[in-house]
Amino acid sequence: MxxxxxxxxxxxxxxxxxxxxxxxxxxxxxxxxxxxxxxxxxxxxxxxxxxxxxxxxxxxxxxxxxxxxxxxxxxxxxxxxxxxxxxxxxxxxxxxxxxxxxxxxSEMEVFFELCPAQIFAVTGSDGKTTTTTLIYKMLVEQGYNCWLGGNIGTPLLDRIDEINETDKVVLELSSFQLHTMKRSPHVAVVTNLAPNHLDVHKSMDEYVEAKKNIYLHQTGNDKLVINFDNDITRDFINDAKGKVVYFSRINKIDSGAKMKGNMLVYSDGKEEKEIINADDIVIPGVHNIENYLAAIAAVIDYVEIDTIRKVATTFKGVEHRIELVRELNGVKFYNDSIASSPSRTIAGLNSFKQKVILIAGGYDKKIPYDVMGEVLVNKVKCLVLIGQTAPKIEQALLKEIERTGKGKDIPIIHCDTLKEAVEKAYESSKSGDIIIMSPASASFDMFKNFEERGKQFKDIVNSL
Missing domain, CATH: 3.40.50.720 (NAD(P)-binding Rossmann-like Domain)
Structure with a gap:
């Protein structure tokens, strides 16, 4: 009761x-x-x-x-x-x-007060939705009765009567949802932190402090999973209340979820378990290896390794996240509409071994774009720009060209609409090329949300 x-x-x-x-x-x-x-x-x-x-x-x-x-x-x-x-x-x-x-x-604050089940929650600047989905799928595959919600698009307070003590609840939480939270989940995951949402938050410090609420109200029986490779999240251990577990793709850590060669492993400090070879993970990109490491660290006490392997070898990814839309005359189109910040787009571009035709730009969240310069020069063969942030992204590329002398031959095309951008990108392509919409920006200047932007992109691509 x-x-x-x-x-x-x-x-x-x-x-x-x-x-x-x-x-x-x-x-x-x-x-x-x-x-x-x-x-x-x-x-x-x-x-x-x-x-x-x-x-x-x-x-x-x-x-x-x-x-x-x-x-x-x-x-x-x-x-x-x-x-x-x-x-x-x-x-x-x-x-x-x-x-x-x-x-x-708020709806989420009341849900936390009333929920009788164990709550797993994920926040961060990038990778939240995929990591949340991975945790949910692993728990479901293990046989738990699970509920998925929060910022991922499904409110749960109206379902609270159906949730039992033995269930598991998995939530994606944004900085906005966390800003005034007075309770924290039993298992908290912070994927990474980088400048984001500075159009709403007064400063980067306020943004980080909002994110911290995912663990500041934990008890000694709870768990905090944090990214050792991220300068900001690594220091969260200093004011953590529960057990801290790190994950790392690039650093050597004694315990936690980490890489050993090409193998994802988990160590509790005494015993090391091999989980899966990175080449066997279906969804591409080093950022998704990080998402898997975060998810493994979160669920390792609740699911078997075979369960993790089954999800990793069958899960094809979440819609709007480096999603293959179609191949037309040898040209592959990818929808990465979820990429609403420079760091997301950088991760997306680094998922491909070849240079791509990039469609980018959108609503301006008042965040810096200079960080994109290097990846634009090294990973983009043609840049197609739309939206409010188009000038900022162009400047990031031009500054890097001036600094390094590389990328002078990269065409920059400005468009007024997404339809025009897709058509210009396709006109600029040849067989074997990749066209990806990875905006590095929010969608609100032209669309209701990133889902609507992604669906319109797919509709346009499928009508070519």
Whole structure:
């Protein structure tokens, strides 16, 4: 019996609740709260016309709305406020609401309070979704009843009644979700950290501090898995509360998940176990070896080595992550829409042995792009640019050309739309070439999210 859930239902019934943002996670949240007898007002910056399809889902439910540019002006007199993850916690309207007695929380914070099952959670700048998916698949293959959610796209609070103590919950958590968290998972994984989301976070320090909440509230019985090869995450051991396990692809570590030659191995400091040869892993790229090492370190106490091997030799990857779309006249098209930062794109380009035609650019998150210069010179034969960050990516290439003298023959093509970019890239190709869309940027200047961008890319490629 989940006593915390019973108390939550009793306490929230009849309460006046505001839900800020009518997005993926909040649609099921609103429906769930309504079933519990809550007085709900839904807030969103979009107007009624844009939200018609969403509002239609609430037909017959007594939901009130505050919509449009000034939607937060009515944020007064609520008992509980559910904030959407991308919204800063210190907005003046939220600060005033707290002063007036409102409890400001989030779908994920409440889920952590109520979940009876063991939680595995993954955060980082790159590799979160693949590592989360690997952990989930390994646990499922081992026979556990598992739940996958969080930033990976599936909210779970409305399913809390179905989750049992013996289940396993696997979550991908963003810095936005973690920023105000007061609880941490039983097994926390930090894949790596690099500048990201500086359009929302006030500084890199704030971004890192938000990420730290994935482990700062752990106990001595919990586990923290961190990347020894990353300068930032390596030092997390200093304020870790639980057992720390490192993973490393390039450094020698006494214990943890590591490489020994071409073999992924795990050592507990006493015994070393061979897991799998890197050549047997289906999904390409050294960054995916790192994702596997992180996942192995997380699940090694819960699954058998044969289970890990079965997943590694059969799992073909997550959609929008170096996803082969089609081959046309000898030209291969890859969709890497998930690459919303320079480090992701660098990892994607380094997955290929040959130079590629790169389609890049998108929404500007106010992060530096100079770090891309070297990989652009060494791995790109033609650069096709779109979106707000196109000038920054071009400058990264030009600076590296000026510095090294290499890459002077790389064509740079500017386009207004993704369709034009795909067509220009294909016109520039010949049989044997690889064309990859790996934007190094967020999608919000042209698309709702990276999934929509990736699907449009695939539609355009498949229509060629």
């Amino acid at each position: 989940n006593r915390k859930l019973i108390e939550f239902k009793e306490n929230i019934k009849g309460k006046k609740v505001a839900v800020l943002g009518i997005g993926i996670s909040h649609i099921p949240l609103i429906k769930y709260l309504y079933r519990l007898g809550v007085d709900i007002t839904a807030f969103d910056k979009s107007d009624e016309n844009k939200l018609k399809d969403v509002i239609d889902q609430f037909s017959g439910m007594n939901i009130k709305y505050s919509l449009g540019e000034d939607y937060l002006k009515n944020l007064k007199g609520f008992d509980i406020i559910f904030k959407t993850p991308g919204m800063r916690f210190d907005l003046p309207e939220l600060e005033e609401a707290r002063r007036n007695g409102s409890q400001v929380t």
